Amino acid sequence: MGEVAELAFAKYQEQELQTAASLFELVGQYKDNPTYLYDANYYAGEAYFQIGSKEEAASKNEEGAIVDQAQKDKAIATLNKAIGFLTVIETTDNKEAQDKYLVNALYYKAFSALTADNLESPKGDFVPMFQKLIDTINQRGTQEKNKSYLVDAYTYIGLFHYMKQDMPKAKQNLQKVLEIDPTNEGAKAYLDAIK
Structure with a gap:
């Protein structure tokens, strides 16, 4: 083998x-x-x-x-x-x-x-998977090592909630993106659109 x-x-x-x-x-x-x-x-x-x-x-x-x-x-x-x-x-x-x-x-x-998924009308099966990724990274204390994974996870969870018109959850996740990556233009643009 x-x-x-x-x-x-x-x-x-x-x-x-x-x-x-x-x-x-x-x-x-x-x-x-x-x-x-x-x-x-x-x-x-x-x-x-x-x-x-x-x-x-x-x-x-x-x-x-x-x-x-x-x-x-x-x-x-x-x-x-x-x-x-x-x-x-x-x-x-x-x-x-x-x-x-x-x-x-x-x-x-x-x-x-x-x-x-169909991102024009997403089912969102990826959301709990990205959430588990976030939880696992946080539990292990490996946030610095996995910054880009966290940015991706919070971004896609935020965008899903944005598309579903759940603005409080969208805002919460996109703000997490900016906590990790303060220069993230995508997150800033969506947060501006939510205001």
Whole structure:
């Protein structure tokens, strides 16, 4: 199994993501070795996130409107696959795997749900995922290290509430963005629009 894992990492580094993801899936079924199990599930999830993001981008025109629904559906299926693999990391009680991968797994899981959503009328499945990312970073005291993740999480939660016309929640999250990144022009613009 070691040879397959090495080949998977090599393909991943070469950006042959579909091959890498398939190999990581195979390695991830080898439950006797925790290293293989968690490494494989994390990297399979991250690879499927990247593949799904590219598929989703290919479903839109330059203005961002969906022009190929079949391509969008394919992207959603791929992104849901990513969420499945990343959930293995989220739900394990293996401390080593959580220390190594949990924050990144939560980030890619939330972004997979965000990318799969219809942002013109979002369902918001990504909101609790980004909230869990925020809570995990705060519990671990790794705010400085994960500043950009926090900015993204608060931004997308804020924008969701803004689109749903829940201005108090939108304002609360966008103000958090400015606490972390006082020069964030996007957050400033939305906060100005809320006033």
